[in-house]
Structures are given as C-alpha cells and as structure tokens.
Amino acid sequence: MSDFSTLLVSFLLIHTLCDFYLQPKHWIEEKEEKKHRSPKLYLHSILHGVALLVPALALKIDWINIASIISIVTITHFAIDLWKVSTTKGDAFSRFAIDQILHVLVLITTAFYITDSIAITELLQHDKxxxxxxxxxxxxxxxxxxxxxxxxxxxxxxxxxxxxxxxxxxxxxxxxxxxxxxxxxxxxxxxxxxxxxxxxxxxxxxxxxxxxxxxxxxxxxxxxxxxxxxxxxxxxxxxxxxxxxxxxxxx
Structure with missing residues (x-):
C-alpha cells in the first residue's frame, strides 16, 4: 500500500489537471447556465472520478478501494460543483476558494481512508x-x-x-x-x-x-x-x- 503523502499528491495532481486543464471554458459556461441539467456537469464529475484510475493502478490499490475512490470523488465533486454554480452568495473568489477547499478535503479524507500505513496519531506525532x-x-x-x-x-x-x-x-x-x-x-x-x-x-x-x-x-x-x-x-x-x-x- 502506498504511503499517504504519495497518494494525496497524485490525487491532487489529477484534480488540478481535470479541474483546470481538461475543463474547457464552454463546459463552465454551460454548467453555470443549465446547472443540474447540464450534461457537462455530469461528464466533468465522472472525469474526475475515472481519472483517479491512473494513480490508483500505478500505486497498486486494490479494486474495492478503487471503486470506492471513484464513487466518492464523482458524487462529491458533482455535489460541490452543483452548489458552486447554483449559489449566488458571496463573490466569485469566495465561491472558488470554498469549492477548491471542499474538493481538497474530500481527497485528503479519501487518501486517509485508503492508506493503512498512516494514522492520525502518527501524523500528530510527526517530527515536522x-x-x-x-x-x-x-x-x-x-x-x-x-x-x-x-x-x-x-x-x-x-x-x-x-x-x-x-x-x-x-x-x-x-x-x-x-x-x-x-x-x-x-x-x-x-x-x-x-x-x-x-x-x-x-x-x-x-x-x-x-x-x-x-x-x-x-x-x-x-x-x-x-x-x-x-x-x-x-x-x-x-x-x-x-x-x-x-x-x-x-x-
């Protein structure tokens, strides 16, 4: 099983690629216009989940955990993005910051769940x-x-x-x-x-x-x-x- 830091960094890398480089501008515009009726919202969320297959397979994670990763990330990404395009509270930067923080927290939690080589107590006792x-x-x-x-x-x-x-x-x-x-x-x-x-x-x-x-x-x-x-x-x-x-x- 891969260590926590390696797993988290690989997850964050995939998130960055999918959220900023593999999401065309017209996808974002369609999501903001159609919200839950936008096919691009579903496609974008599925892409985030499926793309995690790359680091999961490379790090030799078992298929049960892989299925859990894909399901959790896909569903939570859909819910967070739907909230972002549906809410009108706060300015654009605030919504963007909250959106990214929530996504990162999901990935951190998932990495903790998958990794059996690190516990919270070990993290709290880390030298750094x-x-x-x-x-x-x-x-x-x-x-x-x-x-x-x-x-x-x-x-x-x-x-x-x-x-x-x-x-x-x-x-x-x-x-x-x-x-x-x-x-x-x-x-x-x-x-x-x-x-x-x-x-x-x-x-x-x-x-x-x-x-x-x-x-x-x-x-x-x-x-x-x-x-x-x-x-x-x-x-x-x-x-x-x-x-x-x-x-x-x-x-």
Whole structure:
C-alpha cells in the first residue's frame, strides 16, 4: 500500500489537471447556465472520478478501494460543483476558494481512508508538525490580523483635504496588495532570501510613485508610507520570531 503523502499528491495532481486543464471554458459556461441539467456537469464529475484510475493502478490499490475512490470523488465533486454554480452568495473568489477547499478535503479524507500505513496519531506525532504549525500560524497572522493592526495605527493619522475622497478605493486595493506583499516578505524571510525582500519593496515603490507624485496633499503620501512600513516591520518581525523558534526547536 502506498504511503499517504504519495497518494494525496497524485490525487491532487489529477484534480488540478481535470479541474483546470481538461475543463474547457464552454463546459463552465454551460454548467453555470443549465446547472443540474447540464450534461457537462455530469461528464466533468465522472472525469474526475475515472481519472483517479491512473494513480490508483500505478500505486497498486486494490479494486474495492478503487471503486470506492471513484464513487466518492464523482458524487462529491458533482455535489460541490452543483452548489458552486447554483449559489449566488458571496463573490466569485469566495465561491472558488470554498469549492477548491471542499474538493481538497474530500481527497485528503479519501487518501486517509485508503492508506493503512498512516494514522492520525502518527501524523500528530510527526517530527515536522510543530514547525509546520508555527509557519502556518505565521502566515495566518500576517493576513487579516496584521491588516486590522495597520488599520488601527493608520486611524491615528487621518488624511486631510480632498484626498479623503480617494481613501476607500486605495484601502480596498491596498489591502490586497498588502496581503501579497506580506506573503512574499515572510516567504523570503523564512528561506533567507533577504535580497528578494528589497526587490519587492523597490517594485512596490515604483508602482506607487505615480500615485504619490500626483497627490496634492502630503498627508496621502505619509498615509501610504506609514502603512507600507508598518506592514514590512510586522511581517519581518514575525518571520524572525519564526526562524528563532525553529532554531530553538531544532536544538
């Protein structure tokens, strides 16, 4: 029997191929238009299940488990996709994220079920679990919590003059830019690529230069600069603390 990680990676590979590369755009459009009446919805779901035959046979999984895999993945994929094309709640990205998370959870559960060489207790006792938990926590910390912290700090430095009219748009776009910036900075910090952090900051400065240059009020430039620097400081400190924690754990 194959180990859990090999089985899961092969399942995720098939999922990626079927969901993004073997699903033409007109299939997606038909599913959104006809929903449960769309033949492409059924074909797409069956494709996901049947395609798992490739890694299942390659990894020498017995036929009873193969039948279970195909049935579970086909049925759950159909149900999840039907929910996605039928619901109108949330924006497109939220529905996409939930859709993919649910699919991945099904594949993880299936891999656990099929694999008899790993138990949950073994996973919890894995040597890398503390490091993985710490890094995951760090990435979660630099997203929404850091945005809230930056917002609280910036509230003490209100923008004056006519620039207030542009704040909402800048904050909405700036939040996403901040997420991406902090993810890159934390990643480069953890891998020790500090020169790349400078590149990220330089690239952002170049793109923001036009906005700052056109700003008639100095407070807007100061507002954006404070936000950027606070974001960088918080992310860098979190990265350093994680590195120190990992070193202590290794010793």
């Amino acid at each position: 679990l503390p490091e993985t938990t710490m890094i995951t926590f760090a990435y979660l910390l630099i997203l929404k919590p850091t945005s809230v912290a930056i917002g609280c700090i910036l509230s003490k430095y209100p923008i004056s003059g006519n620039e207030k009219e542009n704040v909402n748009g800048l904050v909405a776009g700036g939040e996403l830019i901040g997420y991406l910036e902090r993810i890159l900075i934390l990643t480069f910090t953890l891998v020790g690529s500090y020169a790349a952090i400078g590149f990220v900051l330089a690239a952002k400065s170049i793109f923001r230069f036009g906005e700052l240059n056109k700003s008639s009020d100095r407070s807007m430039a100061e507002y954006m600069l404070i936000g950027s620097l606070v974001s960088v400081v918080i992310t860098t400190l979190i990265g350093i603390l994680v590195i120190l924690g990992l070193d202590i754990g290794i010793e």
